[in-house]
Amino acid sequence: MSQDYEMMTSQMNEHEDHIALISQIYPGFYTQIATHQGEPKPRRRRKKNKGGENSQCAVAKKRKLNQEQVTLLELNFGNEHKLESERKDRIASELGLDPRQVAVWFQNRRARWKNKKLEEEYSKLKSLHETVVLDKCRLESEVVKLKEQLSEAEKEILQLTERVDGVSSKSTSSSVLSMEAIDPVFHGEFGYEDVFYIGENNYVLGMEWMNLFM
């Protein structure tokens, strides 16, 4: 630890001591200043525990919970995430901890659990979104393909109609082939009834679905 750092931290501690003292004597003094300036309330800074004094050193050594304590706390958390007063006191005495420590541990554990859940939920939604986007792309390309097929079919119909028109204009008026004879094709309920007429035992490739309606 450098001397500069020591000096800096001691100055900071001194400053924080002043703030703490002023806050004790005049509660809300600093928050009032901030409110007047229209800024968010500054949070009071905690004093650093450098472990210099005996009592502070003892606290510092207590900080980290041992494996047994953590295991038992995890076990209790697994049973129930909330902590009633009785349970808190019981766990605290079992582990030789302050009930406040148990409460804090549960609070932090709930926060960690919540974060983990959120991360899981996020990755689930992300992968779901990716599959939906892929599906959308697939469907869009299918629509394009079907539109192309439709336009091809329309061209073909047009060509056939023109050919039939040519034949009928060449023939005499007494011809057996009148437009009515050719066109019954469009006389169905929806105008296209016979376009797709297929003999009972006939099969058109790619039109399997038509059989459902016949």
Add this chain to the structure above:
DNA sequence: CTCAGCGAGCCGTTACATCA
């Protein structure tokens, strides 16, 4: 019904420990 006091929980942050 209202209000102050209190306890518990959540959130954001800080302080410290540990590790690469």
Add this chain to the structure above:
DNA sequence: TTGATGTAACGGCTCGCTGA
């Protein structure tokens, strides 16, 4: 030595309960 990460602890705030 230092920056990143994990976690214990704290302060501020809200909410629900309770008794006056």
